[in-house]
Each structure stands twice: as structure tokens, then as C-alpha cells.
Amino acid sequence: xxxxxxxxxxxxxxxxxxxxxxxxxxxxxxxxxxxxxxxxxxxxxxxxxxxxxxxxxxxxxxxxxxxxxxxxxxxxxxxxxxxxxxxxxxxxxxxxxxxxxxxxxxxxxxxxxxxxxxxxxxxxxxxxxxxxxxxxxxxxxxxxxxxxxxxxxxxxxxxxxxxxxxxxxxxxxxxxxxxxxxxxxxxxxxxxxxxxxxxxxxxxxxxxxxxxxxxxxxxxxxxxxxxxxxxxxxxxxx
Ligand SMILES: O=C(O)[C@H](O)[C@@H](O)[C@H](O)[C@H](O)COP(=O)(O)O
Numbered sequence: 096x097x098x099x100x101x102x103x104x105x106x107x108x109x110x111x112x113x114x115x116x117x118x119x120x121x122x123x124x125x126x127x128x129x130x131x132x133x134x135x136x137x138x139x140x141x142x143x144x145x146x147x148x149x150x151x152x153x154x155x156x157x158x159x160x161x162x163x164x165x166x167x168x169x170x171x172x173x174x175x176x177x178x179x180x181x182x183x184x185x186x187x188x189x190x191x192x193x194x195x196x197x198x199x200x201x202x203x204x205x206x207x208x209x210x211x212x213x214x215x216x217x218x219x220x221x222x223x224x225x226x227x228x229x230x231x232x233x234x235x236x237x238x239x240x241x242x243x244x245x246x247x248x249x250x251x252x253x254x255x256x257x258x259x260x261x262x263x264x265x266x267x268x269x270x271x272x273x274x275x276x277x278x279x280x281x282x283x284x285x286x287x288x289x290x291x292x293x294x295x296x297x298x299x300x301x302x303x304x305x306x307x308x309x310x311x312x313x314x315x316x317x318x319x320x321x322x323x324x325x326x327x328x329x330x331x332x333x
Contacts, residue, residue: 105308105320106293106327114151114296117332121294122155124328125232128290132231133165140227141200142280142288143192144171144236144244145184148296152234153191163199167226168192171235172245172268172279173205175212182275205265205278212267212276219265219278230288235327237295240272241307241314245279247272248315257282257315259322286323293320293329301331 111117125141132139143149170184178185185204193202203223209215235243242248246256247270256266261283268277285291293316295304307314313321320327 105323106329109328109330111330111332114332117294117296117330118151118155121152121234121292121330122159125156125234125290125292126159126161128232129166130161132289133162136227137165138227139166139231140229141166141168141232141234142171142230142285143168143188143234144294145173145187146236148236148294149234150187150191152294153188154194157192157195157197160196163197164201166197166200167203168197168200169203169223169226170205170280171233171285172277174274175206175215175276175278177206177208178204212269212278216263216265216267216278220263223264228284228287230284231290233285233288233291235285235291235293235316235319237293237300237304237307237316239299239303241303241316242272243293243316243319244282244285245270245273245277246282246315246319247277253315257318257322259283259286282319282322286319291323291325291327293327295329295331296333298333301333304329304331 129139173184174182176182237243245268249272250268250270261281263281268279307317
């Protein structure tokens with residue numbers, strides 16, 4: 096199925112007829128990018144988002160035979176819950192991505208027990224510092240309010256989260272709209288990736304995305320796409 100491609104200054108729109116076709120195309124592109132990164136530098140670093148959208152994409156990617164033993168997978172963000180929680184993004188990735196061929200990948204979580212989420216974020220930044228930065232591939236999601244990662248519009252430290260010059264790797268987030276406290280990669284780490292994709296599905300998300308790209312107060316997703324040095328590849332299906 097030829098895909099409709101519309102390019103805008105800050106993103107390229109890749110529309111698909113249905114969600115299985117999107118999942119196959121995104122998985123194929125990510126697998127190729129990871130393989131290229133391994134060829135270039137002997138390793139590849141992938142960060143994925145959680146939520147309800149990515150499961151089909153994760154399943155498609157998990158089945159593709161690349162050198163997964165040279166791939167490190169981490170999260171764009173995480174709810175402050177243990178992996179056994181149904182709200183855990185690490186649990187979602189373990190059940191859907193780190194299976195089949197991709198079971199050989201190394202997974203670096205964001206959540207671990209700590210006295211506070213601030214302590215967890217500081218410990219994460221130390222633990223993740225030794226990863227082979229920059230990210231080769233980042234897969235973002237988006238909420239209907241225009242948040243991405245855990246950059247919620249009502250986050251108390253939103254400007255810190257979205258500081259393009261931040262030296263932090265992981266930051267804590269307290270935002271009523273986000274539910275549990277969150278741990279998130281800083282925007283600075285996300286936009287430094289070689290490839291940034293935004294994976295959204297359904298008419299509501301397309302409407303929310305178009306609204307976020309329009310005039311008016313800049314939603315977090317727009318601030319990320321504007322700060323990124325390269326256009327973001329938006330993958331959408333109805
Ligand atoms: O932890 C999370 O929830 C994600 O990282 C978050 O940024 C997600 O991508 C959006 O909220 C969309 O979530 P859905 O896919 O459930 O719509």
C-alpha cells in the first residue's frame with residue numbers, strides 16, 4: 096500500500112490505511128535503523144514509549160531478526176510503579192517487545208524502588224549515563240492534551256523538562272493529568288536522537304495533533320517538534 100506522505104517544516108506525515116500496515120512499516124524502518132547503527136558503531140540505542148498504542152508495533156518489531164544482542168532498549172518515560180503493575184511501561188515492553196527475536200536485547204528500565212521519585216530520577220541519570228548515547232531511535236506517543244513522553248501541560252517543571260540545553264538524562268514529573276508521578280527522559284536527550292518517530296492512531300489523535308500544530312498556546316508535542324534539529328516522522332492510521 097503506497098503511503099500518503101505530506102511534509103511540513105517540522106514533521107513528515109506518514110498516513111497508513113490501517114494499524115497493522117502502520118505497525119509493519121514502522122517496525123521495518125526501526126529494524127533497518129538499528130541495523131545501520133550497529134554497522135556504524137557496533138551498538139544501537141532505542142527508546143520507546145508506553146501507553147496503549149505501541150503493542151502491535153512492538154509485536155511486529157520483536158519478530159524481525161536483527162542483531163538484537165547489540166541493541167539496548169530503554170523507555171521514553173515510566174510511571175512510578177513496579178514492573179508487576181498493569182500501569183508499568185516496563186511491563187508492557189517486556190510482554191510485547193522483548194519477545195521472539197528481540198528477547199536478546201538488553202533492557203534498561205527507569206523504575207526502581209527509591210525513597211522518592213526525585214531520588215529515583217537522580218539514580219536513573221547515573222545508571223543511564225553509561226548507555227551508548229545519543230539515542231539512535233526514539234518512538235514517541237501523544238496524548239489528546241498534546242503531551243508526549245511525560246511532558247504534561249500541567250507538569251510543575253515543564254520548562255525544565257523541555258529545556259533543550261538540559262544536561263539531565265531522566266527527570267521526575269508531578270502532574271495531576273499524568274496520574275502517578277512519572278520518570279521521563281529529558282527533551283534534550285530525545286531530540287538528539289538520530290531518528291524520532293511519533294506514533295499516533297485514530298481520528299481523535301489526528302485532530303489533537305493538527306490542533307497542537309495550529310496557532311495558539313504551544314502544546315508540549317509542538318515544542319518538541321520545533322526543538323528537534325530534524326523533522327519528526329509522524330506515523331498515523333485511523
Ligand atoms: O507512559 C505513557 O503513557 C506514554 O509514554 C505516554 O506519553 C503515551 O505515549 C501517551 O500518553 C499516549 O498514550 P496512549 O498510547 O495510551 O494513547
